[in-house]
Amino acid sequence: MTKFKPTTQVDFVVIGAGGAGGVMAKELSTAGFQVVVLEQGPYLREKDFQLDELRIRNTPALVNDHALQPNTFRKTEQEKAVLAPAISYGRCVGGGTVHYTATHWRFREIDFVERTRLGPISGTGFADWPVTYADLEPYYTKAEWDMGYSGLGGANPFESPRSKPYPLPPMPMKSSGILLDHAAQKLGLHTAPVPVAILSQPYKGRQGCVHCGFCEWFGCKVGAKSSSLSALFPAAEKTGRCEIRANSYVREISTDKSGRVTGVVYFDEQKKEVVQKAKAVVLCANGSETPRLLLLSKSNLFPNGLANSSGVVGKYLMWGSNASAHGIFEHPLNEFKSVQATRSIEDFYESDPKRGFYGGGRIDARYGFMGPISFALTGLPPDAPRWGSGFKQACQEFTRTMALQAFATSLPLETNNITLDPDVKDAWGLPAMRVTYKDHPDGIKTKEFFRERALEILDAAGAIKKWAGPVGETRSGGHLMGTCRMGNDPKTSVVDKFNRAHDVPNLFIVDGSSFVTSGRNHPTCTIEALAYRAAENIARLAKSGSLKAPVRS
Amino acid sequence: MSKRGTSRRSVLVGSASGLGSAWIATHWSGILEAQEHAKKAARPGASAKLAFFSPEQALEIEAVTAQIIPTDGTPGAREAGSIHFIDRALATFDRDKQPVYTQGLKDLEAKTRELFQGQEKFSSLTPAQQVQLLKSIERTPFFAQVRTHTVVGFFANPEYGGNAGEVGWKLIGFEDKFNYQPPFGYYDRNKQG
Numbered sequence: 001m002t003k004f005k006p007t008t009q010v011d012f013v014v015i016g017a018g019g020a021g022g023v024m025a026k027e028l029s030t031a032g033f034q035v036v037v038l039e040q041g042p043y044l045r046e047k048d049f050q051l052d053e054l055r056i057r058n059t060p061a062l063v064n065d066h067a068l069q070p071n072t073f074r075k076t077e078q079e080k081a082v083l084a085p086a087i088s089y090g091r092c093v094g095g096g097t098v099h100y101t102a103t104h105w106r107f108r109e110i111d112f113v114e115r116t117r118l119g120p121i122s123g124t125g126f127a128d129w130p131v132t133y134a135d136l137e138p139y140y141t142k143a144e145w146d147m148g149y150s151g152l153g154g155a156n157p158f159e160s161p162r163s164k165p166y167p168l169p170p171m172p173m174k175s176s177g178i179l180l181d182h183a184a185q186k187l188g189l190h191t192a193p194v195p196v197a198i199l200s201q202p203y204k205g206r207q208g209c210v211h212c213g214f215c216e217w218f219g220c221k222v223g224a225k226s227s228s229l230s231a232l233f234p235a236a237e238k239t240g241r242c243e244i245r246a247n248s249y250v251r252e253i254s255t256d257k258s259g260r261v262t263g264v265v266y267f268d269e270q271k272k273e274v275v276q277k278a279k280a281v282v283l284c285a286n287g288s289e290t291p292r293l294l295l296l297s298k299s300n301l302f303p304n305g306l307a308n309s310s311g312v313v314g315k316y317l318m319w320g321s322n323a324s325a326h327g328i329f330e331h332p333l334n335e336f337k338s339v340q341a342t343r344s345i346e347d348f349y350e351s352d353p354k355r356g357f358y359g360g361g362r363i364d365a366r367y368g369f370m371g372p373i374s375f376a377l378t379g380l381p382p383d384a385p386r387w388g389s390g391f392k393q394a395c396q397e398f399t400r401t402m403a404l405q406a407f408a409t410s411l412p413l414e415t416n417n418i419t420l421d422p423d424v425k426d427a428w429g430l431p432a433m434r435v436t437y438k439d440h441p442d443g444i445k446t447k448e449f450f451r452e453r454a455l456e457i458l459d460a461a462g463a464i465k466k467w468a469g470p471v472g473e474t475r476s477g478g479h480l481m482g483t484c485r486m487g488n489d490p491k492t493s494v495v496d497k498f499n500r501a502h503d504v505p506n507l508f509i510v511d512g513s514s515f516v517t518s519g520r521n522h523p524t525c526t527i528e529a530l531a532y533r534a535a536e537n538i539a540r541l542a543k544s545g546s547l548k549a550p551v552r553s
Numbered sequence: 554m555s556k557r558g559t560s561r562r563s564v565l566v567g568s569a570s571g572l573g574s575a576w577i578a579t580h581w582s583g584i585l586e587a588q589e590h591a592k593k594a595a596r597p598g599a600s601a602k603l604a605f606f607s608p609e610q611a612l613e614i615e616a617v618t619a620q621i622i623p624t625d626g627t628p629g630a631r632e633a634g635s636i637h638f639i640d641r642a643l644a645t646f647d648r649d650k651q652p653v654y655t656q657g658l659k660d661l662e663a664k665t666r667e668l669f670q671g672q673e674k675f676s677s678l679t680p681a682q683q684v685q686l687l688k689s690i691e692r693t694p695f696f697a698q699v700r701t702h703t704v705v706g707f708f709a710n711p712e713y714g715g716n717a718g719e720v721g722w723k724l725i726g727f728e729d730k731f732n733y734q735p736p737f738g739y740y741d742r743n744k745q746g
Contacts, residue, residue, distance in 0.1 A: 051731075052709075054705060054709040054710065058646060172736075172737075178744060179740055210732045211732065211733040211734065212730075212731050212732065329740075331738070332726065333738040337733045337737040337738075338737055371708070372725060373708045373709060375725075376704050376707075376708050386700065387620065387621040387687070387700055388620065388684070389625050391621070392623065392629070396724060398725035399727075399738070
């Protein structure tokens with residue numbers, strides 16, 4: 001395995017081995033550059049993953065551990081933030097792509113130009129993106145074919161034009177999908193097969209899905225999930241130019257007097273400080289740790305944090321909005337088998353001014369549980385007895401229950417943000433992440449709208465019983481978007497349209513933090529497309545020797 | 554046990570030995586330890602040793618679990634071995650929950666005396682009396698904890714000791730398999746809603 005000395009100035013340090021970090025590692029190393037990837041979590045392989053619900057429930061095996069890295073939370077700046085597990089992200093090589101559901105939607109054309117189409121929304125940072133769907137389309141295609149996605153191009157009547165079909169056919173439709181189709185037909189709505197970053201058939205030497213049903217929250221034991229762990233890092237390591245250093249927790253991105261990045265300082269597994277020199281740094285630490293690290297990397301030259309002359313670093317955090325409903329049907333669906341979701345309703349995607357608020361999303365039919373334990377503890381109707389024979393009876397609806405889950409927009413608000421907590425420290429002595437978040441009123445209306453649609457759809461699908469919990473405020477999230485937004489104006493954004501920091505020419509920021517709006521709350525596909533596009537540009541800059549040249553804006 | 558095709562748990566057990574990272578060891582040792590205990594306890598012929606409860610305490614807690622998931626037409630918490638799951642959990646990964654049980658057992662005895670003169674053992678009450686008592690404490694942290702433990706153990710992998718013979722999974726139709734092929738359910742088999 002390739003090993004670089006920290007004193008060797010490598011071409012690139014990539015911080016964070018998630019979806020974007022995997023694309024960076026593979027693209028830059030195959031383009032001939034030396035890459036050191038620093039990942040704070042462990043390097044687990046497919047064989048290490050456990051299909052053990054209790055273990056995954058009880059231990060932060062694949063995700064961040066709030067005992068080591070506490071968050072504090074408050075709704076507004078006026079409140080004192082209190083300890084609360086607000087932020088969730090993947091913490092292992094592969095990042096969130098290891099344990100995520102892997103439903104993998106491209107954005108549509110509208111997502112990038114909503115501000116122009118809909119007009120301003122007062123009190124928000126609602127804006128167009130500096131890139132369009134057409135700019136990203138080749139890179140969506142590249143991601144789909146490089147990593148291996150399964151879907152059916154053209155089946156979704158609302159999808160934006162694609163240059164190529166999916167490389168693999170969609171997953172076999174589950175009973176929940178059949179029922180959703182049935183409901184859509186009755187209601188005059190449209191469904192589409194859910195594209196997934198999971199191999200429906202063998203691809204590029206990897207095994208196809210065995211339908212074990214352990215996708216969400218679990219790592220895939222056969223490597224059929226197209227995580228960066230299974231689909232990208234092996235190719236990066238094979239070049240002999242990429243070293244993945246797990247258990248490496250970066251505390252600072254260092255700069256010189258000219259304002260250029262020189263490398264990073266990180267804690268190794270023994271909490272010993274190590275300096276790794278690099279010609280450029282690609283920050284892919286996710287929409288919460290990325291702004292935190294920039295804020296931690298302040299210096300005389302960058303008193304408000306690195307790349308933060310705009311003051312926008314950490315601001316406009318978006319978690320998206322979710323709503324769900326559950327139904328029980330006459331016959332067994334056995335939703336615990338195969339992938340989470342195979343079918344979705346696409347008609348409510350666009351924000352419709354007639355509804356009287358900003359918001360749109362999609363509803364998919366899914367299993368919705370980690371496994372039998374979480375079903376028994378959280379999946380029963382609210383009127384089910386909590387113990388005794390009645391409880392036991394209610395548990396027996398397991399195979400006949402399904403969930404509808406809506407993934408919808410949230411608005412970018414300056415007041416929703418990531419900052420450094422003034423009091424609480426993490427296990428390395430660094431300031432903890434402080435999260436300030438309060439739903440925009442339209443976010444609550446969006447949740448209510450989708451809660452009602454989900455109940456109607458369950459009715460039309462023939463549910464013999466249905467229910468939905470009350471809509472609540474968002475107080476935690478894992479889809480971390482918007483905190484280093486991209487834009488053409490360095491005064492109002494952190495990175496340019498190629499994910500290069502406006503303030504620091506050899507610093508690139510590539511993850512959900514770049515998002516200007518929340519899409520429809522399925523960020524990974526677009527994170528990966530942005531990463532392929534940024535990587536191509538970074539390689540071009542590096543080859544022409546202009547990585548450190550001042551940024552032309 | 555359903556052993557058609559590869560068992561999901563045979564995959565689990567096979568991979569446990571492959572854990573190399575020190576990070577995993579520190580975080581998962583408690584759970585691995587619990588699995589090891591439970592495996593020994595579940596061995597045929599071996600008497601299940603208690604790690605936390607006294608035999609008297611175990612009888613009391615077991616009687617509570619048997620009301621949470623009763624034995625009716627199908628096996629309940631008693632047959633599933635919930636008491637062993639809870640005992641191992643309290644001796645390993647849920648050590649911090651010990652005081653809830655220590656205090657809860659005292660309160661349970663006091664409540665038994667209070668409601669049923671001359672009685673001091675919950676496990677000696679009639680089923681109707683047990684239900685009556687539990688209804689009076691169902692909002693206490695003690696009851697909530699026993700309920701959660703009983704349910705979690707009943708539906709967890711059998712190695713943890715609370716889902717012996719997969720009775721919990723069999724009750725709800727969850728299968729111990731690693732491979733499935735479509736059709737998965739009634740509606741995709743019949744292609745109609």
